[in-house]
Amino acid sequence: MDLDLILKTQLQPRRPRVKEGKCFLPLLLGAWVTAMICGRCPAAPGKEPPSFQEVYELLKENLAGATEAELNEAAVRGLLDQLAAKVSVVGETPRTPVSTNTSASISAVVFDRSYGYFRVRRLAPGTDQEFQAVYTRLQSTNTLKGLILDLRxxxxxxxxxxxxxxxxxxxxxxxxxxxxxGWKKSTVKTNAIVLPVAVLVNRKTTGAAEALAGILRHRDVGLLIGTNTAGQASMAREFLLKTGQRLRLAIAPVKVADGQELPFSGIKADIEVEVSPEDELAWYEDAFLAPPKSARSASVTTNETNLASTNRSTHRRMNEAELVRMSREGQSPEREFPPTNALGRLLEPPPQMVNDPALARALDLLKGLAVVQQFRSI
Known part of the structure; x- marks a missing residue:
């Protein structure tokens, strides 16, 4: 099946029709060049953008050293880049069974002995059962007042x-x-989780993870904290290409709750936390990492009410592997160095400060909700 036919008939919103008999290469290269030119040099008011057919012919006839194969490759890459949220090449058809990733989908720790943090590494069959098992274990050794679901x-x-x-x-x-x-529904149960939930999202929250975030948000289970999601949650259809690769096209947005469509622009966070991609990834790997100089002046208010205004703690920072180990053992990251006597408790340095802005904001939110609920119960 030709790629141009797939794009013309399946991609939503549909692209303008082109005359029959036009070459496949001009269509692809033209779409790319037009998108690039229009993005960088917008057409003057009242004037149409450059014709992709005209641009393609000029490139084909005059661009020094460019072969037709190179133009075709550039066109395909440009088209996929411009429509990245709706179109993707998902790889070659496997000739042998793909090995299954057996590593844990869920890792979790408890902050302040009351707030469970669950990092969802991937969504796969059995992830829900793994989540429930970890949640049950943490709940049995802690009095949880809220949950943080990290979908970044x-x-x-x-x-x-x-x-x-x-x-x-x-x-x-x-x-x-x-x-x-068709609509997938929740099931009736008596052991549903009813704690307040904060969901961490970012621009790398894609596909099924976006759908999960959208469900929890639009059903008022939890609030979203971070940045807009990627906008790649879509009803998709795959087409086999002659190369053996598969082209995945978004034919319609995914719907959640009572028919609300997840926008291709991404789900907007309820509480926006803007950090650079580099800092965000660094904090994702180590939530206690001291903020860079560029971020210190605008850092999020600490989630620890008893912390000094310094990160100079004698505690060493724990990396992700240690957090996973402590999760499996049912430990809290704040209990890594328990004092051995009363004097030790007096001399114990303050707990580590969570410097990951999104995580810190989530903890602040859950603590605030816990205080409100406490007053309501009086």
Missing amino acids: FTGGQDYAAAVALADRFFAREQPLVDWGE
């Missing part, structure tokens, strides 16, 4: 896994999501 850098296309995990937060049956296979 989480993606995939397993929408069924997203539904299964979201279902843990609903006690009755209600529509959750439709990704082109």
Whole structure:
């Protein structure tokens, strides 16, 4: 099946029709060149943008050293870059079974002995069961007052896994999501999680993870903290190309809750936390990392009410591997160096400061909600 035919007939919104008999290469290269030119040099008011056919012919006839194959490759790459949220090449058809990743999907720790942090590394079959097992273990050794679900850098296309995990937060049956296979609903249960939830998202939250975030937000389970998601949650269809690769096209947006479409511009965070991609990744790997000089003046208010205004603690920072180990052992990151006597407790340095802005803001939010609930219960 030709790529131009797939794009013309399947991609939403549909692109303008072109005359029959036009070469496939001009269509691709023209779309790329037009998009690039229009983005950098907008057409004057009242004038149409350059014709892609005209641009292509000029390149083909006059661009020194460029072969037709090179123009074709540049056109395809440009087109995929411009429509990255809606079109992607997902790889060659595997000739042998793909090995299954057996590493843990969920890692978790407890902050302040009351707030469970769950990092969802990927959404796959069984992720919901793994989440429930970790949650049950932490709940048995701590009095949890809220949960943080970290979906930053989480993606995939397993929408069924997203539904299964979201279902843990609903006690009755209600529509959750439709990704082109009809509405998937939650199930009736007596052990649904009813704690306040904060969901961390960023521009690398894609596909099924976006759907999970959208379900929890639009069903009022939790608030989103971070930046807009990627905008890649879509009803998709795949087409086999002659190269053996598959072209995935977004044919319609995914719907959540009672029919709300997840926008291709991404889901907007309720509480926006803007940091540079480099700093965000560094904090994702080590939440206690001291903020860079550029971010210190605008850092988020600390989530620790008893901290001094310095990070000069004698505690060493824990990396992700240590957090995973402590999670499996049911430990809290603040208990790594327990005092051996009363004097030790007096001399113990203050707990580590969480410098990850999104995580710190989530902890602040959950603590505030816990205080409000405490006053309401009086």
